[in-house]
Amino acid sequence: MIPNPLLKTDRSAMALFVFSLVFFFIGGTLTTLFPALVEDSWSKPVEGLKPLTDQQAAGREIYKREGCWYCHTQQVRKLPSDVARYGWRGTAAPISVPGEYVNDAPHFLGTRRIGPDLSRVGGKYDRTWHLAHFRNPRDLVPGSVMPPFPWIANDPKEFEALLAYLQTLGRARDWRPNHDYEE
Numbered sequence: 521m522i523p524n525p526l527l528k529t530d531r532s533a534m535a536l537f538v539f540s541l542v543f544f545f546i547g548g549t550l551t552t553l554f555p556a557l558v559e560d561s562w563s564k565p566v567e568g569l570k571p572l573t574d575q576q577a578a579g580r581e582i583y584k585r586e587g588c589w590y591c592h593t594q595q596v597r598k599l600p601s602d603v604a605r606y607g608w609r610g611t612a613a614p615i616s617v618p619g620e621y622v623n624d625a626p627h628f629l630g631t632r633r634i635g636p637d638l639s640r641v642g643g644k645y646d647r648t649w650h651l652a653h654f655r656n657p658r659d660l661v662p663g664s665v666m667p668p669f670p671w672i673a674n675d676p677k678e679f680e681a682l683l684a685y686l687q688t689l690g691r692a693r694d695w696r697p698n699h700d701y702e703e
């Protein structure tokens with residue numbers, strides 16, 4: 521029988537440690553860091569991506585502070601269900617690319633999709649809709665599990681900032697056809 525060096529890890533703590541490091545290295549460095557180092561376009565902003573204004577950046581801080589990212593992702597995956605669901609009137613949503621995130625620190629890719637992905641929400645709804653939605657999501661979407669955010673809805677400065685930030689999401693890709701909503 522061919523000796524299998526991995527079997528040693530059953531008996532030797534040192535072997536387990538060394539093999540773990542090797543596999544972590546493959547998973548963590550070779551497959552995630554290395555491609556980003558060789559593929560230039562990943563660190564370049566996509567065409568149309570503008571730095572956030574002070575007001576939009578303030579809105580982003582509110583998004584962070586309120587933990588919107590606990591429930592909302594900002595990444596449209598390659599799945600047909602993603603591009604269709606986050607699309608608009610029959611137009612498929614563009615799949616997220618690394619260049620969309622270069623100005624984001626921290627990024628809000630998110631982990632759980634309790635609510636819909638928000639990376640294409642810019643321009644989808646107008647001010648009135650968002651105001652009513654933050655005041656009480658269930659007034660607009662019966663059964664919504666999104667909590668009300670009255671302290672945002674009732675504070676014009678905070679609301680305008682958060683709205684300004686939300687309206688930037690996905691706009692760099694300039695994909696929404698004939699959208700007729702205000703900025």
Ligand code: HEC
Nearest residue numbers: 586587588590591634635636641657661664665666667669
């Ligand atoms: C507990 C989870 C949760 C949190 C926290 C949360 N949301 Fe939501 N959100 C949802 C769910 C579920 C929906 C879908 C139902 C609805 O529209 O209310 C939603 C819908 C939305 C929509 C409409 C998306 C669309 O395409 O229709 C926006 C915009 C939104 N949320 C923004 C926010 C912002 C901004 C915050 C932080 C201030 C936030 N949400 C916090 C769960 C959450």
